[in-house]
Amino acid sequence: EVRLVESGGGLVQPGGSLRLSCAASGFTFSTYPMNWVRQPPGKGLEWVSYISTSGNTIYYADSVKGRFTISRDNARNSLYLQMHSLRAEDTAVYYCASIETTLPWGQGTLVTVSS
Amino acid sequence: DIQMTQSPSSLSGSVGDRVTITCRASQTISSFLNWYQQKPGKAPNLLIYAASSLQSGVPSRFSGSESGTDFTLTISSLQPEDSATYYCQQSFSTPYTFGQGTKLEIK
Numbered sequence: 001e002v003r004l005v006e007s008g009g010g011l012v013q014p015g016g017s018l019r020l021s022c023a024a025s026g027f028t029f030s031t032y033p034m035n036w037v038r039q040p041p042g043k044g045l046e047w048v049s050y051i052s053t054s055g056n057t058i059y060y061a062d063s064v065k066g067r068f069t070i071s072r073d074n075a076r077n078s079l080y081l082q083m084h085s086l087r088a089e090d091t092a093v094y095y096c097a098s099i100e101t102t103l104p105w106g107q108g109t110l111v112t113v114s115s
Numbered sequence: 116d117i118q119m120t121q122s123p124s125s126l127s128g129s130v131g132d133r134v135t136i137t138c139r140a141s142q143t144i145s146s147f148l149n150w151y152q153q154k155p156g157k158a159p160n161l162l163i164y165a166a167s168s169l170q171s172g173v174p175s176r177f178s179g180s181e182s183g184t185d186f187t188l189t190i191s192s193l194q195p196e197d198s199a200t201y202y203c204q205q206s207f208s209t210p211y212t213f214g215q216g217t218k219l220e221i222k
Contacts, residue, residue, distance in 0.1 A: 044215055
């Protein structure tokens with residue numbers, strides 16, 4: 001069964017850091033480009049970041065550029081999002097997804113930035 | 116950045132009705148257009164990819180079409196389980212962008 005399982009969310013103070021993980025199983029992870037997409041409570045979907053299969057090509061949304069870092073470990077079938085200098089507006093459910101393909105999305109992990 | 120303008124923002128229909136949701140891209144995106152269904156508390160579920168290809172396991176009452184930069188999601192015969200929010204999304208170029216969403220209510 002194809003699965004993407006996010007973890008690492010939680011409550012963090014403004015200015016803090018958090019690292020999200022996405023564990024992949026049931027498919028050849030190294031052959032799929034990956035993304036992070038987020039959804040603030042009660043709002044729409046926002047693309048956050050993209051990483052190519054090898055990790056050599058990376059893109060970010062302007063809203064997170066310079067604060068977030070996407071990476072992947074193909075040997076561990078895992079995707080990561082390191083988040084620094086977190087703001088209240090980063091509060092959202094974060095999904096990992098291979099938007100360019102038909103893989104199902106993960107169930108998401110909630111990040112809450114609040115004092 | 117490519118803007119995706121989705122309409123309407125909400126609509127309602129009765130079981131058996133035919134409904135249409137549209138999405139207009141601000142520039143050409145070829146056929147790099149996906150449609151998702153999202154129910155409360157759940158991740159988005161892919162319905163249509165490449166503008167008109169039905170994702171495996173999705174009922175055939177869902178269909179997608181394109182005309183230039185205009186894209187349409189059609190549900191041919193509404194069912195109670197179709198109550199959800201629907202999003203379009205372009206994967207032609209980053210930043211990938213989503214429509215604002217359409218909340219569909221079943222009367």
